[in-house]
Amino acid sequence: MIGGDVERVIYGWTGKLAVLAKGKIDEALDQAGFNLIGVPLSFGRFRSQSESGERVGRVTIKRKMGKHQFETGGEIAFNSLDFDGQFSQGDGQIFKVQPSDISKTQVAENRTETFISDSWTLTDALTLESTLTGEWSSIKQTGEAGKTRSFFYPKPRMKAAWKPDPNWTYRIDIERAVGQLDFGAFADSASVGDGNQNSGNPELRPEQTWSVLLGVERRWDKRGVLNASWVQEEIEDQLSLVPHHREVLLWEISRARAAGDIIFP
DSSP states (O other), rough: EHHHEEEEETTEEEEEEEEEEEEEEEEEEEEEEEOOTTSEEEEEEEEEHHHHHHHHEEEEEEETTEEEEEEEEEEEEEEEEEEEEEEEEEEEEEEEEEOTTEEEEEEEEEEEEEEEEEEEEEEEEEEEEEEEEEEEEEEEETTTEEEEEEEEEEEEEEEEEEEEETTTEEEEEEEEEEOOOOOGGGEEEEEEGGGGEEEEEEEEEOOEEEEEEEEEEETTTTEEEEEEEEEEEESSSOEEEEEEEEEEEEEEEEEOOTTTOOOOO
């Protein structure tokens, strides 16, 4: 992994550039034997090789103007995975490969994000922070289950804090967050000890969460503090493992948008 950042003040604006690049190579062998009463001796084996990489560049500029502090910027990221896996079963001497559409695949994502935010001190007791972010991404997968898909997600956020006196603070935070996909979920894996092959899912979408937080804080000088909060979340395209035919685990595409139905790959 290698990275760095540089920060400069230009015409009253504070600018920052940050870059990061990292990569990883993995090789794995997972195997197990089964010797059950009344059942012939059997073995499971899963071999895999993968190479993943991430490159990110981010630019931000900010400036304080009276009671406002403005900040804007953007980020460009490229993520990739090259995966080759093989699940097989046999008697310990001869193994038979179990076919899968995603035993060998390459996944690449190009993601661009821009944002603008304003932190506004309305009074000595009341502050308001608002941010609007837009995220564009394109995911390309090759192999038997290859396809290309594009997404756009607006990600607004609003935070307000009211401090009527030094001992009490009230907060509200409303945000839409978009998670980052685990590229390993696009490819096969195996739970050899359970005799299961886990199939990747090329239809995965990033998980999105709307959250609302209401909080209150009470302080007693420097001796103690009490925080209480209430959080409500609504999750779309939630990712999880779901069983299929009792033998194969498939990654859930998403929770269907209508009537809470579940779509299986």
